[in-house]
Amino acid sequence: MITMREVATLAGVSITTVSHVINETRSVAPETKERVLKAIEETGYTGDAIARSLVTGGTKSLGLAVSLVSHPYFAELIAAIENEATTAGYSLVLIDTRDTAESEQAAVRMLRGRRVDGLLLTPSAGAGGAVLPELRRLGIPTVLVDRLTMSQDMDQVGPENVQSTSQLARHLAELGHRRIGMVTGQIGLATTDERVLGYRLGLGRSGLQWDEDLVSSDGKLAPLLDLESPPTAVVAGDHMVLTSVMHEIRTRGLRIGRDLALVSYDEVEWSELVEPALTTMAQPIEEIGRTAVRLLLSRITDPNRPPETIRLAPTLKHRQSCGCH
Amino acid sequence: MITMREVATLAGVSITTVSHVINETRSVAPETKERVLKAIEETGYTGDAIARSLVTGGTKSLGLAVSLVSHPYFAELIAAIENEATTAGYSLVLIDTRDTAESEQAAVRMLRGRRVDGLLLTPSAGAGGAVLPELRRLGIPTVLVDRLTMSQDMDQVGPENVQSTSQLARHLAELGHRRIGMVTGQIGLATTDERVLGYRLGLGRSGLQWDEDLVSSDGKLAPLLDLESPPTAVVAGDHMVLTSVMHEIRTRGLRIGRDLALVSYDEVEWSELVEPALTTMAQPIEEIGRTAVRLLLSRITDPNRPPETIRLAPTLKHRQSCGCH
DNA sequence: GGTCCGGTCGCAAGCGATTGCGCACAGGCG
DNA sequence: CGCCTGTGCGCAATCGCTTGCGACCGGACC
Numbered sequence: 001m002i003t004m005r006e007v008a009t010l011a012g013v014s015i016t017t018v019s020h021v022i023n024e025t026r027s028v029a030p031e032t033k034e035r036v037l038k039a040i041e042e043t044g045y046t047g048d049a050i051a052r053s054l055v056t057g058g059t060k061s062l063g064l065a066v067s068l069v070s071h072p073y074f075a076e077l078i079a080a081i082e083n084e085a086t087t088a089g090y091s092l093v094l095i096d097t098r099d100t101a102e103s104e105q106a107a108v109r110m111l112r113g114r115r116v117d118g119l120l121l122t123p124s125a126g127a128g129g130a131v132l133p134e135l136r137r138l139g140i141p142t143v144l145v146d147r148l149t150m151s152q153d154m155d156q157v158g159p160e161n162v163q164s165t166s167q168l169a170r171h172l173a174e175l176g177h178r179r180i181g182m183v184t185g186q187i188g189l190a191t192t193d194e195r196v197l198g199y200r201l202g203l204g205r206s207g208l209q210w211d212e213d214l215v216s217s218d219g220k221l222a223p224l225l226d227l228e229s230p231p232t233a234v235v236a237g238d239h240m241v242l243t244s245v246m247h248e249i250r251t252r253g254l255r256i257g258r259d260l261a262l263v264s265y266d267e268v269e270w271s272e273l274v275e276p277a278l279t280t281m282a283q284p285i286e287e288i289g290r291t292a293v294r295l296l297l298s299r300i301t302d303p304n305r306p307p308e309t310i311r312l313a314p315t316l317k318h319r320q321s322c323g324c325h
Numbered sequence: 326m327i328t329m330r331e332v333a334t335l336a337g338v339s340i341t342t343v344s345h346v347i348n349e350t351r352s353v354a355p356e357t358k359e360r361v362l363k364a365i366e367e368t369g370y371t372g373d374a375i376a377r378s379l380v381t382g383g384t385k386s387l388g389l390a391v392s393l394v395s396h397p398y399f400a401e402l403i404a405a406i407e408n409e410a411t412t413a414g415y416s417l418v419l420i421d422t423r424d425t426a427e428s429e430q431a432a433v434r435m436l437r438g439r440r441v442d443g444l445l446l447t448p449s450a451g452a453g454g455a456v457l458p459e460l461r462r463l464g465i466p467t468v469l470v471d472r473l474t475m476s477q478d479m480d481q482v483g484p485e486n487v488q489s490t491s492q493l494a495r496h497l498a499e500l501g502h503r504r505i506g507m508v509t510g511q512i513g514l515a516t517t518d519e520r521v522l523g524y525r526l527g528l529g530r531s532g533l534q535w536d537e538d539l540v541s542s543d544g545k546l547a548p549l550l551d552l553e554s555p556p557t558a559v560v561a562g563d564h565m566v567l568t569s570v571m572h573e574i575r576t577r578g579l580r581i582g583r584d585l586a587l588v589s590y591d592e593v594e595w596s597e598l599v600e601p602a603l604t605t606m607a608q609p610i611e612e613i614g615r616t617a618v619r620l621l622l623s624r625i626t627d628p629n630r631p632p633e634t635i636r637l638a639p640t641l642k643h644r645q646s647c648g649c650h
Numbered sequence: 651g652g653t654c655c656g657g658t659c660g661c662a663a664g665c666g667a668t669t670g671c672g673c674a675c676a677g678g679c680g
Numbered sequence: 681c682g683c684c685t686g687t688g689c690g691c692a693a694t695c696g697c698t699t700g701c702g703a704c705c706g707g708a709c710c
Contacts, residue, residue: 003666014690019668026669029688049438050384051666053375054695061418061439068404071594075400079393082421091439093386094419096407110416113371114386246598269396270595273571328696339660344698351699354658376696379665 002045011039022047053115061091062296063111063119066145067099073239073266073285077146080289081120088297090117099186101126112140118296122146125188141303143296146288147191152309155299157292159283160311161194162201165235167316168263168281169202172233175323177261181214181224181231183245185238195237195265221248233261233322239268246274261323265314276320284312327370336364347372378440386416387621388436388444391470392424398564398591398610402471405614406445413622415442424511426451437465443621447471450513466628468621471613472516477634480624482617484608485636486519487526490560492641493588493606494527497558500648502586506539506549506556508570510563520562520590546573557586558647564591571599586648590639601645609637 008015013032020026021036028036039045053059062085068074078094085092093114097104104124108131111119118141123132128149135142136154144156172180182199185192200210214231216223219241224231225248236242242264249256256262257276267282291310299305318324333340338357345351346361353361364370378384387410393399403419410417418439422429429449433456436444443466448457453474460467461479469481497505507524510517525535539556541548544566549556550573561567567589574581581587582601592607616635624630643649 001666005666015667016669016690017688020689023668027688032688046434046438048440048666050375050378050440051695052668054379054666054697055668057695059375064419068400068407071400072397075393075396075403078400078403078419079421082393082419086420091435092419094389094403094407094417095411096404109371113374114416115373115375243594243598246595250598268595269568270571270593270598273568273575273595274599326696330696340697341660341699342658345659348698351659352657357658373696376665377698379667379696380698382665 001048002043003048004045007036007039007043007045010043011035058117059115060089061093061114061116062293063114063116064092064094065097065104065107065111065119066122067124068096069099071239072269076285077289080286081293084290084293088293097122097124099124101130104131108135118142118300120145120292120296123149125186139303141296141299143292143299145292147189148309149190153307155295155307157288157295157310157312158191159288160313161191162198164281164314165195165198165265166202166205168235168265169199170206171322172235172261172263173202173206173208175261177233178208179214179229179231180208180233180235181216182235183216183219183221183224183237183241185219185241187217192237199235219244221245225252236262236264239266242266242268256321257323262321267317271317271319279319279322279324280317281314282317283314287312327368328373329370332361332364332368332370335368336360383442384440385414386418386439386441387618388439388441389417389419390422390429390432390436390444391447392449393421394424396564397594401610402614405611406618409615409618413618422447422449424449426455429456433460443467443625445470445617445621448474450511464628466621466624468617468624470617472514473634474515478632480620480632482613482620482635482637483516484613485638486516487523489606489639490520490523490590491527491530493560493590494524495531496647497560497586497588498527498531498533500586502558503533504539504554504556505533505558505560506541507560508541508544508546508549508562508566510544510566512542517562524560544569546570550577559585559587561587561589564593567591567593581646582648587646592642596642596644604644604647604649605642606639607642608639612637
């Protein structure tokens with residue numbers, strides 16, 4: 001490995017000067033600077049982030065602890081985060097929380113050990129119990145992404161779930177549906193809870209009764225369809241649920257939009273490739289990712305800033321699966 | 326931050342002993358060990374990977390430089406890689422190569438600076454020119470993933486493209502199609518080139534002529550459809566191309582499987598959700614990821630092992646878009 | 651009783667960078 | 681000609697940990 005010492009020797013200066021040239025942290029005579037730069041060039045010196053971190057305390061890296069199961073949605077989110085982080089000169093350490101409290105704990109510990117400057121986390125259902133308090137106690141700059149907590153004592157960025165889901169439900173009601181079902185995502189996640197809430201809200205605003213039987217929380221549509229008086233319209237709680245629901249519909253040979261109206265949270269790349277095209281609520285993923293990183297960086301800079309909760313509005317992609325033309 | 330020194334003080338021993346207890350690198354009296362362990366527990370000591378790395382030389386981390394645009398395919402690949410790496414006690418530093426030679430160069434440099442123990446890379450079209458030689462010269466343990474190079478002087482893992490694409494083309498030919506087109510992925514990528522080769526091979530084996538006009542290399546189906554005598558069947562070169570092709574088909578109101586037979590490389594989550602269901606060639610993504618990490622770890626252990634090239638066979642998901650029932 | 655030896659542990663030298671402090675030299679001023 | 685002020689640079693401590701070397705101690709053996 002090329003060290004600063006070798007560069008210094010080659011340039012005929014001390015490592016102090018080399019360091020200052022590299023970091024531009026004190027003025028160096030133009031001619032000296034030139035020599036150092038040339039020496040760096042010749043040796044192909046890259047610097048040692050490890051050694052630097054040891055003394056500066058910072059690592060210029062962010063930990064990204066997400067649940068990798070979220071599939072395509074996740075891919076976009078990561079891409080957005082990576083982009084913003086790289087632009088700001090930070091690198092990303094990625095780790096899967098596997099959506100269990102223990103893995104999540106381990107993941108965060110590992111990230112701490114790696115001395116990341118900050119943490120982006122999609123908290124698991126059990127995070128509120130162990131991980132979050134620990135992070136708060138240790139004062140580790142953290143931003144919650146996508147899934148938010150009710151307590152507003154941490155920075156967090158995610159989609160606005162209540163109003164948007166309400167909007168989906170109301171749209172179905174306005175089309176005349178009286179029995180509107182919902183297939184929810186994983187129970188316990190803030191995201192799911194909020195969307196269920198939004199669904200109820202939407203029903204209420206439309207003057208409809210909330211009927212417990214019309215909500216399926218295991219991600220399956222079948223139970224609803226098997227009801228004595230099944231729903232005529234359904235809201236899918238997220239992307240994963242949507243594919244499951246679509247499969248069930250296909251298996252039963254139902255015609256979407258006619259036999260059963262369907263709207264879903266989360267836009268998918270195949271929304272317009274199925275017949276009829278899907279009406280979805282598209283999350284501003286890109287923006288969520290960008291905002292999360294910015295929030296984190298600003299927290300790193302100013303640890304005492306009061307925590308912010310940012311909700312970004314999704315946009316309705318109105319197509320035909322709801323029964324409209 | 327809790328340091329080893331604090332733990333040592335609390336336990337009434339030297340940091341040397343604490344270190345040895347933690348790493349189990351020399352025998353320590355049971356009673357002493359007990360005290361140290363307790364002190365670690367009490368302080369919540371996590372260790373400092375940075376400091377450790379500085380002295381040991383290794384970082385227990387792998388660099389993952391991929392092109393994040395590859396979307397869902399990419400998500401699965403990363404998940405597989407992350408899983409295997411974490412299991413082996415390594416963490417992942419993720420960075421986007423943006424599929425340009427310069428970004429890729431920068432990404433790799435940055436990873437080098439971070440002192441990752443090894444590198445997983447999906448080489449861009451221009452990688453052979455700059456990045457790969459540099460990596461080879463510096464002797465940095467590297468494994469190429471997904472996109473392979475012709476020269477077999479580096480470890481690499483990817484799908485078998487030629488035979489499998491040939492199989493797709495032949496299947497169409499066996500169904501009676503005489504004019505079989507192909508919409509390819511990005512030209513210049515090894516993956517694309519190999520699949521085109523496979524397509525030609527398939528045609529040849531089926532006694533069909535290779536017709537340049539029947540190959541569209543800008544990812545669009547339209548040019549083929551606008552031909553005087555358009556193809557009656559089409560092979561989509563990858564996942565991205567597939568969605569583009571599907572959109573075009575949908576726009577034109579063509580009936581897949583009847584007006585135009587369609588087969589595609591890459592399995593997608595919505596293969597069975599469109600009508601008719603898609604016949605695809607599914608890559609063993611999970612296995613590719615796992616194998617890549619294993620190969621990398623073994624290279625880190627033994628830098629002098631001769632390079633290996635591993636091709637994993639994809640599996641045909643035979644459905645109805647090809648015209649079969 | 652002296653020597654040897656196995657079992658336990660601590661000292662201190664790094665790893666490669668950053669950075670406070672201080673020295674050397676030169677020019678300007680009285 | 682002495683003094684002061686800048687400018688340009690180097691010395692050495694430090695970050696938290698690993699590890700070669702050696703100190704110390706009690707029991708076994710001759």
